[in-house]
Amino acid sequence: MSLGEFDIIARYFANRAPRPDVLLGIGDDAAVLDVRADRRLVVAMDTIVDGVHFPSDTAAADIGYRALAVNLSDLAAMGAEPAWMTLSLCLPQADASWLEGFSTGLFELADRFGVALIGGDTVKGPLVVTVQVAGWVEPDRWLTRSGAQPGDLVYVSGVVGEAAAGLAVIQQQMPETAAAVQLRQRFLRPAPRVALGRSLRTIASAAMDVSDGLLTDLGKLCTASGCGANIDVDLLPRSAAMSQVFAADACVDYALAGGDDYEILFTVAPEQAPRVARELNAVCACTQIGVVTSQGGVQCRQGQQPYAIKRTGYDHFAGAQQST
Numbered sequence: 001m002s003l004g005e006f007d008i009i010a011r012y013f014a015n016r017a018p019r020p021d022v023l024l025g026i027g028d029d030a031a032v033l034d035v036r037a038d039r040r041l042v043v044a045m046d047t048i049v050d051g052v053h054f055p056s057d058t059a060a061a062d063i064g065y066r067a068l069a070v071n072l073s074d075l076a077a078m079g080a081e082p083a084w085m086t087l088s089l090c091l092p093q094a095d096a097s098w099l100e101g102f103s104t105g106l107f108e109l110a111d112r113f114g115v116a117l118i119g120g121d122t123v124k125g126p127l128v129v130t131v132q133v134a135g136w137v138e139p140d141r142w143l144t145r146s147g148a149q150p151g152d153l154v155y156v157s158g159v160v161g162e163a164a165a166g167l168a169v170i171q172q173q174m175p176e177t178a179a180a181v182q183l184r185q186r187f188l189r190p191a192p193r194v195a196l197g198r199s200l201r202t203i204a205s206a207a208m209d210v211s212d213g214l215l216t217d218l219g220k221l222c223t224a225s226g227c228g229a230n231i232d233v234d235l236l237p238r239s240a241a242m243s244q245v246f247a248a249d250a251c252v253d254y255a256l257a258g259g260d261d262y263e264i265l266f267t268v269a270p271e272q273a274p275r276v277a278r279e280l281n282a283v284c285a286c287t288q289i290g291v292v293t294s295q296g297g298v299q300c301r302q303g304q305q306p307y308a309i310k311r312t313g314y315d316h317f318a319g320a321q322q323s324t
Helices: 005-013 060-077 096-113 162-171 178-188 194-200 214-225 240-245 248-257 270-280
Strands: 022-024 040-049 081-091 116-124 128-137 153-157 206-209 228-232 264-268 286-293 297-302 311-315 320-323
Touching: 005 096, 005 116, 040 060, 060 081, 060 096, 060 128, 060 178, 060 194, 060 206, 060 264, 081 096, 081 194, 096 116, 153 270, 162 178, 162 240, 162 248, 178 240, 194 264, 194 270, 206 214, 214 228, 214 248, 214 264, 214 297, 240 248, 264 270, 270 286
Parallel strands: 081 116, 228 297
Antiparallel strands: 040 128, 081 128, 153 264, 153 286, 206 264, 228 286, 311 320
8 A cells, every 4th residue: 555645644643642731733734732831841853864873674663762762861861851742754665564663662652751742744765763852841950961060970870881782782693692682672772761860950960861972971061061070980880781792891892982872971969979879779770980070071090090092982973983
């Protein structure tokens, strides 16, 4: 059966239960939302491209899930509660099986976080997916990258490096051991830390998500805050799965420079450390990995010695993984 643009929208994306604050959703020229006066609107948008952000043979359901997950992570880093999304879908062809899988993965995550699809666009061309998400945060309670102060402690949620290791598992077609499967899923199905972000609103001095690599993203946070940071490599959270598949030095390299984890990197004043242990670890494991300094730049140490950084992270226009 041949599917036209409006058939695709009606069959795979229009018939979703809306949120009560969606006054007018898919099917008109624009959406109409009931935004409360005591909330601030937070909006983010990310694009994922076939062969750049995911291997071309990635299952459609994983692409749909991932397209929304990377956006939810941005809202989580701002301390925001997600509410709505729009979808721009560029397709090489209208394949019903692919669309069924894609929409299933997309709405699996959307339903989990109460996100309503309220509009978008569908065109023909190379496979490119753009999702815009919007949500809300209380006045004067949003998080930014620019609030870190010298002496603040640097934390990261979860385990960084596993997603990049998972991509290596996929690209190298490694045997499907339990550890390899776990790493692969960490790349394909990242867990947006929305609940953690909401908890950080009254604790963190600065925050952002880890998408391009821990060192690259910490460098961005430090630049925005006008400070630097020292990282202790020995404090990085360890991954049992990575250590079963990769050598120790590769595990450290993935943790420092691997992207796509979508964990939350944040700083807190030293007196907030007990709250991190008491309140945040009940939501998601958070590990102190360093300290904010007055001197610019990010430095790494292992033991009492400087640690030689091989790579810092991903940049689309600087030859992918950047070297030091």
